[in-house]
Amino acid sequence: MARSAEIICVGTELLLGDILNSNSRFLAQELAALGIPHYYQTVVGDNPERLKQVIATACDRANLLIFTGGLGPTPDDLTTETIADYFETPLIERPEIVEDIRQKFAGLGRTPTANNFKQALLPEGAAILPNATGTAPGLIWSPKPELLLLTFPGVPREMRTMWRATAVPYLKQQGWSQDQFVSRTLHFIGIGESRLAEQVTHLFELQNPTVAPYAGEGQVKLRITARSQSEAEAQALIAPVEKELRAIAGNQCFGVDDDTLASVVGALLQQRSETLAVAESCTGGGLGRILTEIPGSSTYFWGGIISYDNSVKARVLGVDAQVLDDLGAVSAPVAEQMALGVRKQLQTTWGLSITGIAGPGGGTETKPVGLVYVGLAGPDGFVTHQECRFGDRRGREVVRLLSANSALDLLRRHLLNPA
Amino acid sequence: MARSAEIICVGTELLLGDILNSNSRFLAQELAALGIPHYYQTVVGDNPERLKQVIATACDRANLLIFTGGLGPTPDDLTTETIADYFETPLIERPEIVEDIRQKFAGLGRTPTANNFKQALLPEGAAILPNATGTAPGLIWSPKPELLLLTFPGVPREMRTMWRATAVPYLKQQGWSQDQFVSRTLHFIGIGESRLAEQVTHLFELQNPTVAPYAGEGQVKLRITARSQSEAEAQALIAPVEKELRAIAGNQCFGVDDDTLASVVGALLQQRSETLAVAESCTGGGLGRILTEIPGSSTYFWGGIISYDNSVKARVLGVDAQVLDDLGAVSAPVAEQMALGVRKQLQTTWGLSITGIAGPGGGTETKPVGLVYVGLAGPDGFVTHQECRFGDRRGREVVRLLSANSALDLLRRHLLNPA
Numbered sequence: 001m002a003r004s005a006e007i008i009c010v011g012t013e014l015l016l017g018d019i020l021n022s023n024s025r026f027l028a029q030e031l032a033a034l035g036i037p038h039y040y041q042t043v044v045g046d047n048p049e050r051l052k053q054v055i056a057t058a059c060d061r062a063n064l065l066i067f068t069g070g071l072g073p074t075p076d077d078l079t080t081e082t083i084a085d086y087f088e089t090p091l092i093e094r095p096e097i098v099e100d101i102r103q104k105f106a107g108l109g110r111t112p113t114a115n116n117f118k119q120a121l122l123p124e125g126a127a128i129l130p131n132a133t134g135t136a137p138g139l140i141w142s143p144k145p146e147l148l149l150l151t152f153p154g155v156p157r158e159m160r161t162m163w164r165a166t167a168v169p170y171l172k173q174q175g176w177s178q179d180q181f182v183s184r185t186l187h188f189i190g191i192g193e194s195r196l197a198e199q200v201t202h203l204f205e206l207q208n209p210t211v212a213p214y215a216g217e218g219q220v221k222l223r224i225t226a227r228s229q230s231e232a233e234a235q236a237l238i239a240p241v242e243k244e245l246r247a248i249a250g251n252q253c254f255g256v257d258d259d260t261l262a263s264v265v266g267a268l269l270q271q272r273s274e275t276l277a278v279a280e281s282c283t284g285g286g287l288g289r290i291l292t293e294i295p296g297s298s299t300y301f302w303g304g305i306i307s308y309d310n311s312v313k314a315r316v317l318g319v320d321a322q323v324l325d326d327l328g329a330v331s332a333p334v335a336e337q338m339a340l341g342v343r344k345q346l347q348t349t350w351g352l353s354i355t356g357i358a359g360p361g362g363g364t365e366t367k368p369v370g371l372v373y374v375g376l377a378g379p380d381g382f383v384t385h386q387e388c389r390f391g392d393r394r395g396r397e398v399v400r401l402l403s404a405n406s407a408l409d410l411l412r413r414h415l416l417n418p419a
Numbered sequence: 420m421a422r423s424a425e426i427i428c429v430g431t432e433l434l435l436g437d438i439l440n441s442n443s444r445f446l447a448q449e450l451a452a453l454g455i456p457h458y459y460q461t462v463v464g465d466n467p468e469r470l471k472q473v474i475a476t477a478c479d480r481a482n483l484l485i486f487t488g489g490l491g492p493t494p495d496d497l498t499t500e501t502i503a504d505y506f507e508t509p510l511i512e513r514p515e516i517v518e519d520i521r522q523k524f525a526g527l528g529r530t531p532t533a534n535n536f537k538q539a540l541l542p543e544g545a546a547i548l549p550n551a552t553g554t555a556p557g558l559i560w561s562p563k564p565e566l567l568l569l570t571f572p573g574v575p576r577e578m579r580t581m582w583r584a585t586a587v588p589y590l591k592q593q594g595w596s597q598d599q600f601v602s603r604t605l606h607f608i609g610i611g612e613s614r615l616a617e618q619v620t621h622l623f624e625l626q627n628p629t630v631a632p633y634a635g636e637g638q639v640k641l642r643i644t645a646r647s648q649s650e651a652e653a654q655a656l657i658a659p660v661e662k663e664l665r666a667i668a669g670n671q672c673f674g675v676d677d678d679t680l681a682s683v684v685g686a687l688l689q690q691r692s693e694t695l696a697v698a699e700s701c702t703g704g705g706l707g708r709i710l711t712e713i714p715g716s717s718t719y720f721w722g723g724i725i726s727y728d729n730s731v732k733a734r735v736l737g738v739d740a741q742v743l744d745d746l747g748a749v750s751a752p753v754a755e756q757m758a759l760g761v762r763k764q765l766q767t768t769w770g771l772s773i774t775g776i777a778g779p780g781g782g783t784e785t786k787p788v789g790l791v792y793v794g795l796a797g798p799d800g801f802v803t804h805q806e807c808r809f810g811d812r813r814g815r816e817v818v819r820l821l822s823a824n825s826a827l828d829l830l831r832r833h834l835l836n837p838a
Binding site for chain 1: 431432433434435436437438439440441443444445446447448449450451457458459460461462463464466469472473476480491492493494495523526527528529531532534535551552576631696697699701702703704705706707708710711712714715716717720721722723724725726727728730731734735764765766778779780815816819
């Protein structure tokens with residue numbers, strides 16, 4: 001059997017939904033980075049019979065079994081003894097763990113109970129996987145040829161420390177991590193997932209690097225992943241595929257990896273020593289919030305006016321009351337006047353505005369829920385707008401998010417390619 | 420076999436650790452609330468052979484299989500066809516889904532591609548599990564006696580809506596949920612989790628209803644859960660415990676279930692026919708955004724001024740430039756002047772302000788990261804402020820969230836109990 005791992009998380013609290021399974025995500029990322037394939041993750045409760053069934057299934061399809069949870073001192077914590085039982089191996093008390101537990105309790109001014117010493121029992125032949133911060137050590141054990149088990153406590157901080165300090169060096173030394181996996185994620189806007197997929201279908205067939213789509217709400221991403229023996233070689237595999245994707249998508253590809261629309265727009269403004277103000281109606285401050293998620297955004301983002309009520313549009317932003325009356329707040333002229341008004345009030349290079357109907361109420365036949373106008377005003381009297389129709393099915397918060405993204409994208413495209 | 424469920428999450432992105440598996444947690448909580456036992460959760464990639472293996476294993480140990488992921492339009496999305504293949508059942512195109520996809524695309528002004536119509540194929544005999552917000556419907560299918568399959572898209576919002584709208588009523592009607600589990604969650608602010616836990620330890624011992632703490636970032640919640648044969652009986656079990664908890668916590672308990680600080684403040688303002696404006700510095704619009712998450716908030720929330728740059732604080736809000744120079748933007752007088760200024764500019768009953776250091780940079784010895792002032796101005800020259808110290812360990816976004824919550828709570832407490 002080719003080498004592959006399976007992650008097995010033990011804990012009734014996971015079955016009750018009391019906690020998010022952040023351990024399996026962490027381990028998944030780490031395995032991907034080490035180039036160790038893993039095809040299955042399993043969650044099972046604190047139940048010996050079911051855990052044995054899970055071990056049996058995992059042994060049939062993987063040869064590195066990584067357990068988290070169930071190493072604590074309570075009667076519920078059964079992982080170690082269940083593993084020993086499954087492989088019909090006696091548990092042996094380890095004096096070095098007993099001593100470690102005594103010292104850690106002494107350091108806290110407490111006395112360990114009999115339960116705590118349960119943690120000193122490991123199957124015969126297993127090595128200790130030390131836990132520097134907690135009292136529950138894990139194990140490194142090969143109960144039979146071509147099978148390796150690692151156990152970790154469920155506490156994420158302890159698990160991560162143990163993984164990095166001991167498990168990663170051990171796996172590398174044992175030859176588990178051969179290739180390097182390097183990924184690069186491209187972000188797109190202005191194109192749907194299925195349309196982009198159709199344009200790049202031929203790239204989905206590639207073996208190394210691979211190209212795979214990822215969709216979130218209002219976001220489209222493609223990830224290029226290369227497998228190689230060095231990072232440089234992996235980057236060299238990625239580069240031509242990225243170039244081809246960018247050639248296909250043009251300006252619709254707005255960034256890579258941790259880039260966001262706000263960070264990309266921010267970097268463009270910073271390069272040009274320009275400043276931005278926002279005028280928001282239906283987003284209620286959401287565009288400003290996204291812009292200020294970025295530390296240091298104060299160098300180019302000066303602020304804005306949340307004109308949720310029409311009186312604020314008229315009085316503070318100077319939108320023409322007659323236009324508000326005649327065309328309504330959700331209209332192209334109002335979006336443009338909001339952008340002009342906030343630019344003037346805050347004395348910035350650019351003014352960016354949003355006015356729309358986020359729903360669920362407030363829609364009419366001519367102005368349905370999801371109708372949004374974004375406006376942009378700039379130097380020399382420049383002003384423009386864009387109409388967006390997000391529909392009434394995706395819900396208020398999604399319409400608000402898509403509105404903010406559209407406004408940022410209007411500015412981004414104008415900065416890259418002035419009309 | 421006694422009835423039990425298994426959650427099967429399909430998606431290579433889960434195996435790569437790209438996303439947290441929030442779907443399995445949601446479904447786990449929901450199954451617990453319905454009283455449907457589940458003992459296993461499995462994650463598998465977008466791979467038909469491995470998915471079939473997972474289905475085979477799950478059929479041996481559960482009789483309600485709940486799938487998430489792999490229903491989208493891309494070639495990677497293989498869940499439906501793999502299930503059909505495993506149970507040797509042909510896929511049939513459903514005209515109603517074809518029509519639904521056409522209509523949803525038309526609503527967005529877009530044309531579906533051939534890929535999109537793959538989502539209209541369901542195994543013969545399967546019922547449609549409608550997806551009101553997205554284009555990928557799920558299925559409800561009993562391919563053989565004593566086995567029920569439900570499929571959901573991986574997008575959490577769509578999955579949750581479909582679960583609540585269709586799956587829960589269906590499972591109840593089919594007798595999957597015997598006892599009723601009724602929960603009521605109380606929300607607290609201004610008290611830490613461990614302090615609250617100390618005050619209510621005796622309630623944690625209860626068996627029916629149970630009381631359990633839930634902590635999020637800056638939020639403290641207690642959940643009361645009653646098990647009973649009728650909802651009315653469960654409510655009757657919950658009521659005295661809720662009363663006791665409220666007596667202990669007083670005003671620190673601000674709401675129940677779906678209440679948020681913003682919704683509670685909004686309801687108070689609406690009752691009083693009063694209006695609110697915000698002046699935001701470090702939150703950059705986040706307070707306005709939280710207030711406008713609530714549909715209908717335009718009746719009491721008029722808008723605000725995002726004064727990220729000091730020039731906006733001085734010029735638009737009228738904060739004294741000398742005070743800004745002498746005391747700095749993060750100071751009690753500036754918070755109060757911001758609140759007074761925005762109230763005056765927007766002509767509202769109340770003005771609420773936030774100025775602080777969200778970090779990671781910008782802290783000094785006397786004004787460390789996490790120092791935030793919130794201010795409140797009201798009728799008859801009323802003005803007050805509150806100093807908050809959130810520390811430098813929780814990160815920028817948490818400080819911003821806690822700042823918005825503190826501002827809302829300042830107003831809430833003043834409305835409930837004017838000084």
